[in-house]
Every structure is written in C-alpha cells, then in structure tokens.
Amino acid sequence: MTLSAHLPAPDVGSGHLDATARPEWPDATGHFGVYGGRFVPEALIAALDELTEAYEAMRVDPAFIEEFDRLQRDYTGRPSPVTEVPKFAELCGGARVLLKREDLNHTGSHKINNVLGQALLTKRIGKTRVIAETGAGQHGVATATAAALMGLSCTVYMGEEDTRRQALNVARMRLLGAEVIPVTTGSRTLKDAINEAFRDWVTNVETTNYVFGTVAGPHPFPTMVRDFQRVIGDEARAQVLQREGKLPDVVLACVGGGSNAIGIFTAFIPDDGVRLVGLEAGGDGVETGRHAATITGGDPGVLHGARSYLLQDANGQTIESHSISAGLDYPGVGPEHAFLHDRGRAEYRPITDAEAMEAFALLCRTEGIIPAIESAHALAGAMKVGQELGPDALLLVNLSGRGDKDVETASRWFGLGDRDEVDPGPGMDTDQQPTEGAVSNDEAVAGQDAGEQA
Amino acid sequence: MSALADVIGKARAEGRAALIAYLPVGYPDVDTSIEAMVAAVEGGADVVEVGVPYSDPGMDGPVIQEAVDVAVRAGVGLREVLRAVEAVAAAGAVPVVMSYWNPIERYGVDRFADDLAAAGGAGAITPDLIPDEAAPWLAATERTGLDRVFLVAPSSTDARLAATSAASRGFVYAASTMGVTGTRATVGDAAERLVARTREVSDIAVCVGLGVSNGDQAAEVAAFADGVIVGSAYVRALLDGGGPAAVRELSADLAAGVRRAGVRA
Numbered sequence: 001m002t003l004s005a006h007l008p009a010p011d012v013g014s015g016h017l018d019a020t021a022r023p024e025w026p027d028a029t030g031h032f033g034v035y036g037g038r039f040v041p042e043a044l045i046a047a048l049d050e051l052t053e054a055y056e057a058m059r060v061d062p063a064f065i066e067e068f069d070r071l072q073r074d075y076t077g078r079p080s081p082v083t084e085v086p087k088f089a090e091l092c093g094g095a096r097v098l099l100k101r102e103d104l105n106h107t108g109s110h111k112i113n114n115v116l117g118q119a120l121l122t123k124r125i126g127k128t129r130v131i132a133e134t135g136a137g138q139h140g141v142a143t144a145t146a147a148a149l150m151g152l153s154c155t156v157y158m159g160e161e162d163t164r165r166q167a168l169n170v171a172r173m174r175l176l177g178a179e180v181i182p183v184t185t186g187s188r189t190l191k192d193a194i195n196e197a198f199r200d201w202v203t204n205v206e207t208t209n210y211v212f213g214t215v216a217g218p219h220p221f222p223t224m225v226r227d228f229q230r231v232i233g234d235e236a237r238a239q240v241l242q243r244e245g246k247l248p249d250v251v252l253a254c255v256g257g258g259s260n261a262i263g264i265f266t267a268f269i270p271d272d273g274v275r276l277v278g279l280e281a282g283g284d285g286v287e288t289g290r291h292a293a294t295i296t297g298g299d300p301g302v303l304h305g306a307r308s309y310l311l312q313d314a315n316g317q318t319i320e321s322h323s324i325s326a327g328l329d330y331p332g333v334g335p336e337h338a339f340l341h342d343r344g345r346a347e348y349r350p351i352t353d354a355e356a357m358e359a360f361a362l363l364c365r366t367e368g369i370i371p372a373i374e375s376a377h378a379l380a381g382a383m384k385v386g387q388e389l390g391p392d393a394l395l396l397v398n399l400s401g402r403g404d405k406d407v408e409t410a411s412r413w414f415g416l417g418d419r420d421e422v423d424p425g426p427g428m429d430t431d432q433q434p435t436e437g438a439v440s441n442d443e444a445v446a447g448q449d450a451g452e453q454a
Numbered sequence: 455m456s457a458l459a460d461v462i463g464k465a466r467a468e469g470r471a472a473l474i475a476y477l478p479v480g481y482p483d484v485d486t487s488i489e490a491m492v493a494a495v496e497g498g499a500d501v502v503e504v505g506v507p508y509s510d511p512g513m514d515g516p517v518i519q520e521a522v523d524v525a526v527r528a529g530v531g532l533r534e535v536l537r538a539v540e541a542v543a544a545a546g547a548v549p550v551v552m553s554y555w556n557p558i559e560r561y562g563v564d565r566f567a568d569d570l571a572a573a574g575g576a577g578a579i580t581p582d583l584i585p586d587e588a589a590p591w592l593a594a595t596e597r598t599g600l601d602r603v604f605l606v607a608p609s610s611t612d613a614r615l616a617a618t619s620a621a622s623r624g625f626v627y628a629a630s631t632m633g634v635t636g637t638r639a640t641v642g643d644a645a646e647r648l649v650a651r652t653r654e655v656s657d658i659a660v661c662v663g664l665g666v667s668n669g670d671q672a673a674e675v676a677a678f679a680d681g682v683i684v685g686s687a688y689v690r691a692l693l694d695g696g697g698p699a700a701v702r703e704l705s706a707d708l709a710a711g712v713r714r715a716g717v718r719a
Binding site: 029037038039040041042043044045046047185186191192195198199202203205206301302303304305312313314315316317318 | 507508509510511512513515516519523526529530531532555556557558559560561581582583584586587604605606607608609610611614618629632633634
C-alpha cells in the first residue's frame, strides 16, 4: 500500500479499512442524518443483517486485510498513479490539474475495488452465487471478473435497452462466464435491473449474495461500498501530499450512484480547506427535464432501499433519467451524498452531455487519454471550477474509468464513423444527429484547438 | 379498535378465514379497476387491498408489474386510490391500502392518514416499510386510529416476528415463501410454519399472502391462517380480459375455499 509508505502505520496495518479512520456517519442502523436506512421487504432483513455482521467482522480481520491488499496490488494494479495534465489544465483557467488514474485499473474503472471486497465477503459467508445489476456494464464486468477469479457463479441483470447500447460489455461478461439477463420491465434500464436483482435475491437468498455496485441501496451497502472505494482517496491524498507538499484546493468526481466520488471524497472530508465537488449528469440541461442530476434537480424520497434524493413526479413515481453516459443514467444517488449536500460539506453541479463530450474530446487531444464519458463530466467540472479559481488553484480529478467502452457513442457524437451504421449511444435517440460542427474524420484538429470545434 | 381485526374476527366467528383480495387502481383504467374491486366484494371478498401503482415494485412478480406499469404510465396516484377506497367501503367490504412507501411519503404521511381515514379506509399495508423505519407512520396511525400492517417472512428471526407483530395493528402479513408475488402450484409448508411461529409470539391475526390462486389453495391456507390474501390471480383475470365478471367468479371460488377448510383449531 502506498498509504503506509507515507503516513504513520495505522493499528490494523492498513489505512483504508481502519475503523478509526471512518467518518462518524452513518449510525449503527445505516442512517446518514435523515438519509439511508433500510426500505426493503422484511424477507431481505435477515440477509442484510447477516451481511452487516459478517462485513463488520471481516473489515478488521488481519487475514482479510492482507488478502484484499494483495489482490489490489497484484490483480488490480494498485496504487493507481496520479498524472498531472498541463495541456488540459490550460483549458481550466490555468489551474493545475492532477488526475487520479482509476482508468488504469484492471477491468478499466474503479468498480473493481468494490467487487473484490464483496466477492471475498461472499466466500466468507459461504455463498456460491453472486448477482449484480449493471448500467453501462462496468460493474457487471467487474463482478463477472471477480466471480471468475474466485470460482463463484455469476448472474448480471442489465436493462434490455442497455444491453443493446453496451453490447461490447455484454460480450465481455459472457466471455468471463457470467449469465447476462436482459431486463424487459419498466424503463428497461439500470433502475429496473436493480429491481430485478432484488427480486432474484429475495428468492435465492440462501445461496446468493447481491454484489451491489454503488454507494446506494439498503444498509450496509452504502457504508460497505464506501469502505471498499475509499482506497482511491486514501492513496490520492498521500500522493498529492508527497508530490506537492500540500493538499489540493478542490477534489472533483462524477456522481451517478456516487461510488467513485465517495471513494475519493472520504479521505478529504476532515480537511476543511478542501472543496469537494460532485458533477452530476445534466443530460440535455436540468431545465429540460431530460437529465440525471438527482441532487440538483430532485427531491428527498425513498428508492431502492434507502432514503436519498431522487427524480420523482408528484405521485412519487420514479422519473426516467437521461444522460449520454449510461453509468450516470440513474434517477437516484447514494444517501451519503444527500447528507454531504445538506450539510454543505460537498457541492453538486450539473454537467450537460455537450459539456462532458467537449471535455472528453479535449482530454483525448491534449493528453492522449481517452476517458470514460462518466469521468468526462468530472473533467468538464474541472474546466469550470478552474476558470473560476484561476492559476493558483490545484485541482484533483478522479478519472474513474477509461473510454474504450464509449468509442461507439463518441464516434456517433463526433460524426467519426459511418453515421448510418452506428447504433446510437446511451442517451441518444435513433434520429439524433451528431453535433453540428463536431470534429470529423477529415477535419482533425490538433491539441488544445480541439475544444474550439467540439 | 381496528376495522381489519373486526372483520377477521367476524369471519372467525363464522368458523372460517377471511378472504382478502388485492387489485391495483388504474388497470386497465381507473373506473374499471374500481368496478373490479366491487365485483371482488360481490363475489365474497371480506377485505380489498387497494393497490397504489408504483414505478419500482420490488416485491412484485411479473403479473402485478404488468398491470401496475399501465397505471403508472397513466399517471394514476393517491387521489384515484382514495376514490377506490370509498367505493370498496360503499360496497360493504373493508378497504385497506397496499402501497410501497415512497408514494405515501411523497403525498405526506399525515395528510395521507387523514385523507385515508376520511375516505373510510381501514389502514395500509406497507411492503417495503419495516417498523424500524416507520416512526412517522406509527405516529400518524396512532393519531388517526388507522390499522398498519407490516410483513413477516420465513427468514424473520423470532425477535423480529415479535417486534413486527407488536408494531402491527389489524393483522400481520405473512409472506408465505421467500420470493415475489405470483401464483404458484403449491403454497408449501413454509407458510404454515411461519404462521405457527408468529402465533407463538403474538395474539394478532395472521394472514397469508404470496402464491394462492384458487379455491383449493385458499382452503389449504385457511386451515391454518386467519386470512387468505390473493393478488396475482385476480390481476391475471383482468390481464386475460375477463373484466369484473371474471374477478367476481374468482372471488366466489376463493370464498367457497375459505369456507371449505372448516374451523381452525
């Protein structure tokens, strides 16, 4: 662990799972202020209690900590590096920009951090089958990967709409030996995949563990997933301190359910001088109603087992979200984000599809890094915040995933391929045309000028 | 006092279990769904669970999802639900609302309790609200005298069975199997064991749901439970196009079933 090289060794030999390093929330029953808790059928309470108890024992068990650290180092490739991106930073008001490179993890995103922990927990409680929900497919791929590694049977629920939009990840999961079930109920997207996974779990709970992908859902998921993801911020905080001798002024991350954001925020929460900024998916713009900016444009309510902000209508029905990024296309958000928002410890801003795609193109052209479209929302946030703060600011951006899975969506957005043959990407309708004036094959623009065009 | 306990007690005095019918408001449309509820009462249902449409019904199987989806898309909400409650009460049965928690929270917990009491509703069944999270609902039902029905499951510990039964008023809903709503070939022993375990820790009436679809199964469950809850089979009758007439016919079959079982020991 990088952390232990730079900070005093914590009691249990590993900083990120040290009980003393946890925030003082949630309470013993999983409440972050008024948020969180358990809003699930009674039939699941026994399984959630079992999971909570086993997890609390596991997280301080030296054997688990050693095994988890070994997997993170040898399998995931941790610690992930921090990369300074000076040419991209010129487009951020001249502020200095550091990227935390979760895109370099095995399987291509931060999702692997969580699934390795939950897969070890599955084995510990003696279950042989895991189920998972997935939107863009990143969590599904990560879960299928961990299941293959640890000899668990794996079923992934994915909205039918998403299986079409993310066919590549469906193939990856199947190559890894997972069963992928297209969900045809409701809006046929991530929220319905979660409903279907809960239905599977309540029916097969004796043999099956639900590997939840984000910091939402009923207790203990928001806390457990935070603990598994906080390695991002623990590493990054030490890395930035070591190279800069100071903390960043602002930490930025995209927020769908919010696991990569909680992962990088947690280590910085006690650092009052560090601003924490979550970037939500603004879709076509929050004012259009076609977005996934849950905190910016939603209200408190109950969805998928916890109280938090959600997009809902006057009858309390969940409203379908819209985002070009399948991984952010979710009408809920983790309860800890709702709590951090209400306390004023973190701020949440929307980034539109167009702003995210501009940042996506700019990072590709200026730094040779193709980000996930999810992470491009955080990059677009850095451009805005950097321009507000100017050249003295030091920004740390969580680059939560890589963009290989998004090549088709980006090709269509920028008009790079044969338009007639490219399926529309997430959030794009079949009749939606590439952005006017976007960069295309025959008019490549080098370097920083790319933004002028994109 | 409890409207649900009263009607279940009355059935018990007749030496039988109560028949509880679930139908969602708004399938195939609001008026027809209300007609179907009245038809269920005419066929012999003692209690009607008036279902609130919800976009994310995590405890429901495909049959109820399909019907509810139509109602959600049509924008059916608690205003229409309260109208259905009034119609069921007027038809002579006891209406109890069945709702996932968010529609109630969105409407306002106290406002919902007041409006439900005014419409003649007995109370509400809340499948995704456990007593641990229910403080505002416990307060609102105390204030208004409404019933509150929580669920127990085969996986519930004895301690939770006791706590959940103690928090419930009217009856406690025993989910017969680990799973979602839907018709099943057999109801199984798990339900009977769950009812027996619940009776060991509480005197409250125990009604069994999940899986019952015909008179024979109703008779089987009525032999050990205070009430038999039927949902998907009623909804299936509507999905198959039988309309209120098919609902009335199913109710008659089920009502005969709960009478066939004989007196519970």
